Amino acid sequence: MSHVQMLDQIFVIVKHWLLAYVPAGWQPLASAVMSVVPVLILFPLLFAITTVLERKGLARLQNRYGPNRVGPFGILQPIADGVKSLTKEDIVPRSADQMVHLLAPLLLVTAAFLGYAVIPIGRGMVITDMNGGVLFFFAISSLVELAVFMAGWSSRSKYSLFGAMRAIAQMISYEVPLVLAAVVVIMAAGTLSTVSIVNAQASYSGIFPHWFVFTPWGFTGFALFMVAATAESNRSPFDLPEGESEIIAGYYIEYSGFKFALFFLGEYLGMMATSAMAITLFLGGWAAPFSFLTWVPSYFWFFAKLLALICGFIWIRGTLPRLRMDQLMNFSWKFILPMTVINIIAAGVWRFMPMGPWRWLVCSLMIAGPFIVLGRATSWQGKGVAVRKYRYAE
Amino acid sequence: MTITFLILAGLTIAGTVAAMGLRNLIHCVLALTLGFVGLAALYMHLGAQFAGFVQILVYIGGVAILAVFAIMTTQSAEPVTRPGSAPFWVAGTLVATGVFAVLAWAIHGSGAHGRVLPAEPVVTAQQIGFALMRGYVLPLELMGLLLTVALIGAVVVAIHERGESI
Amino acid sequence: MSPLSSYLLLSALLFSIGLAGALSRRSAILVLIGIELMLNAANLNLIAFWRYGARPEALTGVMFAIFSITVAASEAAVGLGLILAMYRHSKTTDLDKMTSMRG
Numbered sequence: 001m002s003h004v005q006m007l008d009q010i011f012v013i014v015k016h017w018l019l020a021y022v023p024a025g026w027q028p029l030a031s032a033v034m035s036v037v038p039v040l041i042l043f044p045l046l047f048a049i050t051t052v053l054e055r056k057g058l059a060r061l062q063n064r065y066g067p068n069r070v071g072p073f074g075i076l077q078p079i080a081d082g083v084k085s086l087t088k089e090d091i092v093p094r095s096a097d098q099m100v101h102l103l104a105p106l107l108l109v110t111a112a113f114l115g116y117a118v119i120p121i122g123r124g125m126v127i128t129d130m131n132g133g134v135l136f137f138f139a140i141s142s143l144v145e146l147a148v149f150m151a152g153w154s155s156r157s158k159y160s161l162f163g164a165m166r167a168i169a170q171m172i173s174y175e176v177p178l179v180l181a182a183v184v185v186i187m188a189a190g191t192l193s194t195v196s197i198v199n200a201q202a203s204y205s206g207i208f209p210h211w212f213v214f215t216p217w218g219f220t221g222f223a224l225f226m227v228a229a230t231a232e233s234n235r236s237p238f239d240l241p242e243g244e245s246e247i248i249a250g251y252y253i254e255y256s257g258f259k260f261a262l263f264f265l266g267e268y269l270g271m272m273a274t275s276a277m278a279i280t281l282f283l284g285g286w287a288a289p290f291s292f293l294t295w296v297p298s299y300f301w302f303f304a305k306l307l308a309l310i311c312g313f314i315w316i317r318g319t320l321p322r323l324r325m326d327q328l329m330n331f332s333w334k335f336i337l338p339m340t341v342i343n344i345i346a347a348g349v350w351r352f353m354p355m356g357p358w359r360w361l362v363c364s365l366m367i368a369g370p371f372i373v374l375g376r377a378t379s380w381q382g383k384g385v386a387v388r389k390y391r392y393a394e
Numbered sequence: 395m396t397i398t399f400l401i402l403a404g405l406t407i408a409g410t411v412a413a414m415g416l417r418n419l420i421h422c423v424l425a426l427t428l429g430f431v432g433l434a435a436l437y438m439h440l441g442a443q444f445a446g447f448v449q450i451l452v453y454i455g456g457v458a459i460l461a462v463f464a465i466m467t468t469q470s471a472e473p474v475t476r477p478g479s480a481p482f483w484v485a486g487t488l489v490a491t492g493v494f495a496v497l498a499w500a501i502h503g504s505g506a507h508g509r510v511l512p513a514e515p516v517v518t519a520q521q522i523g524f525a526l527m528r529g530y531v532l533p534l535e536l537m538g539l540l541l542t543v544a545l546i547g548a549v550v551v552a553i554h555e556r557g558e559s560i
Numbered sequence: 561m562s563p564l565s566s567y568l569l570l571s572a573l574l575f576s577i578g579l580a581g582a583l584s585r586r587s588a589i590l591v592l593i594g595i596e597l598m599l600n601a602a603n604l605n606l607i608a609f610w611r612y613g614a615r616p617e618a619l620t621g622v623m624f625a626i627f628s629i630t631v632a633a634s635e636a637a638v639g640l641g642l643i644l645a646m647y648r649h650s651k652t653t654d655l656d657k658m659t660s661m662r663g
Contacts, residue, residue, distance in 0.1 A: 100424065132519055135447040142455025146427060149462055153420060165466065168459060175455070192519040399562040403570050410574055410597055414581030419589060426593055429574075433600055440567075440611045442622045445629075449603075452629050457596060457636045464589055464640040468647040486584030494576035501568045515616035522626075525619050533623075537630050544634035552641035 008297045011038070012124050035127045039116050046306075047268045048078035054314045061318035085261035093155060093254050100154035105259045108147035108266035114140045115273035118194045122286045122299035126195055133194040134186060137277055138179050141232065144270060145171045151263070152251035163250030166325060167234060167241030173332040174231035174238075178274075180340035181225040184347045185212055185281040194277075198285030207291045211284035216363040217347035220371075222282040224340055226312075229274040231332070233267060236317040240325055275309040276302075335378045342370045398439060406432030419465045427458045441514055444522055567608035574601035588646065588653045592639045599632040 006013065015034050022030040052067065052075055059066025067074035092101055118133035120126040130136055145168050152164020189197045189212075203210050212218035231238040242250040252263045279285060283305050286298035323331065346366040353359035409429030413422045430453045437446035526534050575598050582594030603625045610621020647653050 097418075097420075100420070130443070131517075132443050132447050135444070135451070135519070139447045139450040139455070142451055142459075145459060146424075146454060146462075149459070150424065153462075153466070161466070165463070168463075172455075172459060190520065395562045395566050399566065403566075406570070407573060407577070410577045413593060413597070414577055414585065414590070419587060422590060422593065426597070429597070430600070433604060436567075436570075436604060437607050437625075440607050441616075442607050442610070442625070445603075445607060445622050445625050448626055448629055452633050453596075453600075456633050460636060460640050461589060461593060464643055467644060468589070468653050483584035487580045489583060490576040490580035493579055494572055497572035497575070498569060501565050501572065504565075511612060512614075512616055515611075517619065517622060521619060522622065525623055530623050530627075533627055537627060540631065541634050544638050548637045548641035551638065552644040 004295045008123055008299075010297075011122070011299070039121075039127060040113065043113075043116060043269060043272060044265065046272060046303075047265055048082075050268055050272070050310055051081065051264075052077045053310070054317075057311070057314040058318045061315070082261070085258055088257040090257040090259065091254075093157070095156045096254060097154040097156065100150050101254075102259075104147050104151035104154060105255070105262035105266065107150065108144060109262050109269070111140050111143035111147060112266045112269035112273060114143075115270070116276070119273070119276045119280055120195050120198050120285055121302050122297065125286075125299065129193060129195045132192045134182055134192045134197075134277075134281070137194075137273075138175075138182070141175065141178075141270070141274075144266075145175075147266070148251055151255070155251075155254035157254055160251050160253045163241050163253070167251055170234070170238060170241060170325075170328060170332075171232055173329055174228045174336070177224060177332060177336040177340045178228035178232060180337070180344065181221045181228060182277075182281055184217055184221045184340075184344050187344065187347055188212060188218075188351070194280050194285075198280055198287065201284040202287040204291035209284055209287055209289060209291070211282065211287070213282040213284075215350065216360065216367055217343050217350055218282055220339065220343045220346075220367050222278065224336055224343065225278050225282065226309075227336060228332075229271070229278060230313065230316065231328070232274060233271040235267075235271060235313060237320040237323050238328055240322060240328065271313060272306065272310065275306055275313070278309065279305045330378060335374050338374060339367075339371060343367060399436075402432050402435050402439060405429075406436065419469075420462065423458055423461050423465065426461075427454050430454050430458065442517060444517060444519060564608060564612040568605065571601045571604040571608065574598075574604065586654055586656055588643050588655050589640070591655065592636065592643070595639075596632060596636060599628065603628050 015031075018034060019027060019031055055077065056066040056074060067077040070076045070080045092098065115137050117127045118130055118136055120129075148167050148171065149164050152160045152167065155161075185197060186192055189200045191197065191200075201209065201211050208214070213222045230236075234242050242252070252260060255263060279302065286302045288294045288296060288298075288301050346363045349366060350359055350363045353362065406429050409425045409427070409432055412425035413429060416422045416425060430449065434446040434449040434453075437443075437449060578594045578597030578601060580594075581597065582591045585591060585594065606621045606625045606628065610616060610619075610625075613621065643653060646658070650657065
């Protein structure tokens with residue numbers, strides 16, 4: 001194979017070469033281990049990079065420096081954070097439920113890691129190509145909700161219980177739009193397998209790629225998916241459960257030391273897993289943006305897109321204020337959910353119309369019309385929008 | 395009996411026995427979740443992958459969370475001191491044992507022991523989609539109606555009346 | 561592969577565990593959970609018979625199980641709503657205390 005292809009498939013080639021040294025009986029187990037271990041090492045590394053990127057990025061957005069003492073420009077900060085969380089005393093309240101208190105962060109991290117099993121990182125690089133890959137991913141994210149509840153309830157403290165209930169209410173409200181926004185891609189690709197979905201997007205017409213995001217329903221679906229993903233990971237502007245007032249951390253208030261770090265890890269891993277799924281479903285997975293760029297290895301494009309989405313998350317966190325609980329729920333049930341259903345109808349119309357400018361126009365109008373109507377209806381709440389009056393201190 | 399089946403069956407039975415036997419309600423629901431996971435794994439072992447994922451999504455992501463919410467909103471302030479079982483729990487367990495004995499005797503007497511295994515069916519989501527839209531479209535529509543009625547009914551039953559304190 | 565009878569026995573065992581819980585626990589929520597367990601045992605029966613049955617490619621068992629899961633979920637929702645209403649009325653979910661038909 002040519003050099004370009006060899007660079008693209010280098011990890012697969014290395015894995016097969018190593019597998020040849022393993023005795024035949026152990027090969028399935030060794031193959032599984034060799035697929036899983038790089039993911040287990042790589043994504044926590046990406047988590048470490050994300051923490052420093054987030055702190056520096058948020059700081060710059062807020063006109064300050066961020067961590068800049070540990071290492072040049074603060075890039076060794078995660079090491080300092082890791083050492084701190086490992087050496088802090090692990091305090092468990094005496095009235096807490098010890099077993100459930102211990103199991104909650106473990107379940108969270110396990111569920112977060114399990115989601116990576118169906119994400120294709122490169123051409124031919126996926127841990128397991130399941131027939132129902134997308135469904136598996138969404139089933140695993142329902143385990144995360146249970147872990148959040150376990151964390152909040154086991155601490156036996158009022159604030160953590162309220163935080164957990166709010167967090168679960170938010171997560172289940174946004175889980176339905178998340179799944180429905182993904183359904184539109186499943187409809188278009190005709191399969192639940194993530195590898196097939198990426199393969200359906202890996203072709204080019206001229207120089208432009210066939211990513212699903214470049215269609216009206218795909219663009220809407222991507223936007224809705226990202227909004228729902230932000231809410232699912234409890235990130236700003238949906239972080240009411242965890243920044244309830246800035247001194248009370250919500251459902252993991254009674255956790256300290258390494259378990260707190262595990263919660264942090266689990267939350268970021270969940271955010272990255274949902275971003276990875278968004279890339280797989282809408283942004284073409286490992287496919288290059290233009291047809292003349294296909295010589296760059298596929299895994300490079302995947303991580304470039306992942307980094308772009310993470311920067312998008314950080315940017316939104318630094319820009320938008322937090323939503324209240326009732327605003328959040330209204331937004332989900334009255335705006336996002338009807339938009340996802342309308343999106344599915346628009347995708348169906350797209351499928352059956354002949355190719356050309358007409359279908360672009362019809363589908364875009366089918367989505368934009370309800371968007372404007374629903375947006376106005378949910379934001380006015382019966383009152384007109386008045387001119388803002390400013391009051392200054394006298 | 396393969397080792398996989400034994401492990402999964404053991405996990406499921408442990409989870410369900412704990413769910414029915416523990417005193418703390420939240421522990422019961424968490425053990426029940428373990429039983430559901432074991433059942434989902436058994437469905438996947440039998441080749442019904444879609445049913446396994448739907449089981450996790452609906453039962454753990456829906457029913458278990460619903461039960462947990464119900465427990466949290468209905469727990470009164472006083473701690474649980476009375477025994478979790480009613481005074482006639484012996485009779486209940488005996489009835490259940492009797493039912494199990496009858497069922498086991500029926501299974502043993504039937505021809506289920508020497509059943510030959512047909513070829514592994516390949517069930518794709520596309521086949522399930524076709525089945526739902528062609529052969530099973532009437533049950534699908536009835537399910538939609540049932541879910542709507544259940545949604546409206548649950549809201550009506552549990553709604554917070556004005557002026558009433560929770 | 562395990563014989564069909566082991567799956568049927570497991571399903572019968574789960575059914576009787578659910579029945580024992582539903583008959584002998586005091587809290588209304590646990591009775592509901594016992595009923596859910598019985599439904600799950602029936603689902604396991606359906607899938608096992610589908611796999612070992614005459615024509616697995618007809619997908620009858622899987623369809624039946626999926627519809628059964630849906631019905632069970634909606635019934636759990638309504639049942640838990642009823643329990644909430646009961647708690648709001650009499651401040652308890654203890655079934656032993658629900659002894660009178662009058663409100």
